Amino acid sequence: xxxxxxxxxxxxxxxxxxxxxxxxxxxxxxxxxxxxxxxxxxxxxxxxxxxxxxxxxxxxxxxxxxxxxxxxxxxxxxxxxxxxxxxxxxxxxxxxxxxxxxxxxxxxxxxxxxxxxxxxxxxxxxxxxxxxxxxxxxxxxxxxxxxxxxxxxxxxxxxxxxxxxxxxxxxxxxxxxxxxxxxxxxxxxxxxxxxxxxxxxxxxxxxxxxxxxxxxxxxxxxxxxxxxxxxxxxxxxxxxxxxxxxxxxxxxxxxxxxxxxxxxxxxxxxxxxxxxxxxxxxxxxxxxxxxxxxxxxxxxxxxxxxxxxxxx
Numbered sequence: 347x348x349x350x351x352x353x354x355x356x357x358x359x360x361x362x363x364x365x366x367x368x369x370x371x372x373x374x375x376x377x378x379x380x381x382x383x384x385x386x387x388x389x390x391x392x393x394x395x396x397x398x399x400x401x402x403x404x405x406x407x408x409x410x411x412x413x414x415x416x417x418x419x420x421x422x423x424x425x426x427x428x429x430x431x432x433x434x435x436x437x438x439x440x441x442x443x444x445x446x447x448x449x450x451x452x453x454x455x456x457x458x459x460x461x462x463x464x465x466x467x468x469x470x471x472x473x474x475x476x477x478x479x480x481x482x483x484x485x486x487x488x489x490x491x492x493x494x495x496x497x498x499x500x501x502x503x504x505x506x507x508x509x510x511x512x513x514x515x516x517x518x519x520x521x522x523x524x525x526x527x528x529x530x531x532x533x534x535x536x537x538x539x540x541x542x543x544x545x546x547x548x549x550x551x552x553x554x555x556x557x558x559x560x561x562x563x564x565x566x567x568x569x570x571x572x573x574x575x576x577x578x579x580x581x582x583x584x585x586x587x588x589x590x591x592x593x594x595x596x597x598x599x600x601x602x603x604x605x606x607x608x609x610x611x612x613x614x615x616x617x618x619x620x621x622x623x624x625x626x627x628x629x630x631x632x633x634x635x636x637x638x639x640x641x642x643x644x645x646x647x648x649x650x651x652x653x654x655x656x657x658x
Contacts, residue, residue, distance in 0.1 A: 356498065358496070359495070359496055360497070361551075362491050362495045363549050364524070364554075366400055366602060369404055370400070370404040373400075373404020373405045374404055376404075376405060376497060377404075380497050382486075385486040386463050386467065386468050387485040388471065389474030389475075389488040389489070389507060390402060390472045390490075391473070391474055392518070395522075395604045395605055396492060396518050396605065397604075397605055398472050399472070401491055402470055409440055410440065411440050412424070412425075412440055413442035413445040426450075430464070430467075436467070437468060438469075438470065439469050440470045441455065443474070444473045445472075452480045453480060456480040471485070475507035475508055478506070478507045484500045484507070485500070490511065490513065491518075492513060492514030492515065496513065520638045521605065523607055524549075524635075524636075526593075526610065526612075530573050530593065533596060533598050534572055534576075536598070539564060552636050555633070555634050557630040557633075558622075559629070561622055562622070564633075570617065570618040573635075576593075578611070579594070579610065579611075580609050580611030581594035581609060581610045582594065582608070587603070588601075588603065589601060589603070590603060594610075615638055615639060616635065616637050617635070618633070619634040619635070
């Protein structure tokens with residue numbers, strides 16, 4: 347591995363997309379840009395429902411995940427059964443520390459991970475922040491997911507898992523609010539304006555972007571009022587299955603149904619930019635929505651979302 351990369355990459359930050367397709371696409375790019383075959387210990391950090399499993403599936407296609415999101419017990423985690431002398435044993439393992447802690451002591455999990463690393467096997471550790479104190483050493487590369495995906499190659503001086511966990515926990519609420527608001531808008535565009543999926547989506551700080559190849563004939567002020575009325579109604583938002591979401595009594599398609607607020611009333615300070623913005627590079631018209639407040643800091647200070655007429 348070129349030492350210059352390991353020494354100079356402090357962290358890279360990417361918008362954390364909503365939905366499997368966008369997450370898989372980002373994860374593919376992250377694996378190409380940041381992962382090396384020599385990375386044996388991979389740490390993944392984030393709150394429940396942040397999309398860690400989606401990220402891992404995109405980073406390592408075909409890897410069997412061992413956690414229990416569906417509520418059905420699976421077979422014993424293969425990591426504990428590793429025989430380092432077995433030439434045909436798997437090279438890459440996944441372990442969810444929070445899930446495994448219900449069945450094993452932390453020192454047992456740490457021993458299993460250490461044994462695999464010593465045998466030059468790769469271990470992808472979900473909730474790595476919980477295991478780090480028992481390992482005593484950091485991962486080769488860390489992925490933390492909240493509103494953004496943060497990629498870091500830590501050295502002796504950090505960054506440490508607890509710090510990344512603090513950041514991801516502080517921002518995940520905005521991603522969930524943005525996702526629920528985005529799906530509310532998509533639902534109304536479908537049912538009341540006839541814009542069927544697929545519509546093109548992209549991401550922005552504390553918000554979302556829906557792209558159109560032609561400028562739609564939509565009164566954005568009316569659309570904004572319609573969405574705010576649904577938010578004020580405080581409708582329950584619930585997972586149906588891996589491809590559907592329920593908002594109130596309405597069921598819609600959603601490829602990230604776990605990454606949502608629990609009710610529309612939890613969407614704070616929703617607003618639409620009151621006119622479509624034209625992207626000269628993609629030749630698309632952008633419908634922009636934002637949630638939450640402004641808390642720009644550091645790199646965020648050079649990013650701006652044009653809202654000069656958002657509150658008129």
